[in-house]
Amino acid sequence: MPSASHVYQHLLEAMPVMLWTANQDGVWAHVNGAWIAYTGVIGQTRGFGFEEAVHPDDEARTVAVWKQAVEQRQDYQIEYRLRGQTGTYRWFLTRGVRVTDDLGLQLAWVGTCTDIDDRKRAxxxxxxxxxxxxxxxxxxxxxxxxxxxxxxxxxxxxxxxxxxxxxxxxxxxxxxxxxxxxxxxxxxxxxxxxxxxxxxxxxxxxxxxxxxxxxxxxxxxxxxxxxxxxxxxxxxxxxxxxxxxxxxxxxxxxxxxxxxxxxxxxxxxxxxxxxxxxxxxxxxxxxxxxxxxxxxxxxxxxxxxxxxxxxxxxxxxx
The missing domain is CATH 1.10.3210.10 (Hypothetical protein af1432)
Structure with missing residues (x-):
């Protein structure tokens, strides 16, 4: 019988929405299958780990917002363009939420990337x-x-x-x-x-x-x-x-x-x-x-x- 952790991991990978986790310093530690299927980026590449897929015109703004969220330990959301494996870019809304223990000490970050390209085009x-x-x-x-x-x-x-x-x-x-x-x-x-x-x-x-x-x-x-x-x-x-x-x-x-x-x-x-x-x-x-x-x-x-x-x-x- 599979362990609870294996079941949870399987659910994460099967989710149609892009999911990610980061350590308390903001470095991305894991992305699920939906992220990999769209971007082709697996694991940390440079910086915090997501920069490789971000549109060059959006990168500085995105990194600055993420740094501020990590430094101030606050939830955040931002819109930016991500490159797909075909080389085209689509707009996504990324949300990050702090995960804390019972004492309120930060352990990690979890987040989602939701496709909003149709709305942005409209x-x-x-x-x-x-x-x-x-x-x-x-x-x-x-x-x-x-x-x-x-x-x-x-x-x-x-x-x-x-x-x-x-x-x-x-x-x-x-x-x-x-x-x-x-x-x-x-x-x-x-x-x-x-x-x-x-x-x-x-x-x-x-x-x-x-x-x-x-x-x-x-x-x-x-x-x-x-x-x-x-x-x-x-x-x-x-x-x-x-x-x-x-x-x-x-x-x-x-x-x-x-x-x-x-x-x-x-x-x-x-x-x-x-x-x-x-x-x-x-x-x-x-x-x-x-x-x-x-x-x-x-x-x-x-x-x-x-x-x-x-x-x-x-x-x-x-």
Whole structure:
């Protein structure tokens, strides 16, 4: 008659879900047949033992989360891509649970890897559809506002490049992406007589023009899927570092960071673009203007980072 341990081992191997165990230091000690059948990785390879199968773009993030869980002795879960034996990657949700004795002392870890690839693909399709919709709104406004063709995509690319140079998170970069598409959507309600006026605006006309930030925030909020951080960017991207901007008169670091970041690239691209009331500036002229406005209109540290990033490559995508 097989022992209880042999029966338990057989059950583990027969489970259709990937199962794993690790010692108290987090080093994977055992994986079941489902893990081996999918990944082809048997036993410890390097590091904690799972890295060989993890997508290279997900490895650093995954190891960091696992290290933190081991150090703080806390249960954890994370989503990452695992390579199958065919060489393709699928998304999995991995959960790890601490195993303790009667005294509460940690003995080991046990965990599961659950295939969530279909859900992740559906989520990405929804994200792609959302981005296509907001980009289309930006392009419609670009035509109506008679912006230089490509302004919407240029400021988005510049904003992402600056955000990466500043070390912003993926969530913050996504906010910059959506905010770039929607930043001036409030101009949809500005009358043509004001929006397209070739000459200087009167004080009354300027008051109407300034309202586009609030109107844009209201319009974007009505879409129902725009995150609060994007609404902040829309509302505050015309504030000034010295407090002389609109619509609230915020100054310095009281202005949301992403609004300060976007303001730099928005000003820069506007200077490079030909408008009814001005000729296009050169990149050198625009860079000089940013330097002169650092600490006045614009966040000086953001300006410095942006100018450094311009020296590392072309000013805008082709």
């Amino acid at each position: 989520e990405q399709q929804a994200i792609d559809a959302r981005e296509a919709a907001v980009r289309a709104l930006g392009l419609v406004l670009e035509v109506r506002d008679r912006e230089t063709k490509g302004h919407t995509d240029r400021v988005m690319a510049l904003a992402l490049r600056l955000g990466q140079a500043l070390g912003l998170s993926e969530a913050q970069l996504e906010t910059l992406r959506l905010g770039s598409y929607l930043h001036d959507i409030g101009k949809m309600v500005i009358p043509d007589a004001i929006l397209l006026k070739a000459g200087p605006l009167t004080e009354q006309e300027w008051a109407v023009m300034r309202s586009h930030t609030l109107e844009g925030e209201r319009f974007a909020a009505a879409l129902g899927f725009v995150p609060p951080e994007v609404l902040e960017l829309i509302r505050f991207h015309h504030e000034r570092w010295d407090g002389g901007g609109y619509v609230t008169g915020l100054s310095g670091e009281a202005i949301p960071l992403l609004a300060r970041v976007f303001a730099v690239v928005d000003v820069y691209d506007a200077l490079l673009s030909e408008r009814p009331y001005k000729a296009a500036w050169t990149q050198a002229q625009a860079a000089d203007y940013l330097r002169s406005e650092a600490g006045r209109q614009l966040d000086p540290q953001v300006v410095a980072t942006f100018l450094r990033s311009l020296q590392e490559g072309p000013a805008a995508p082709d």
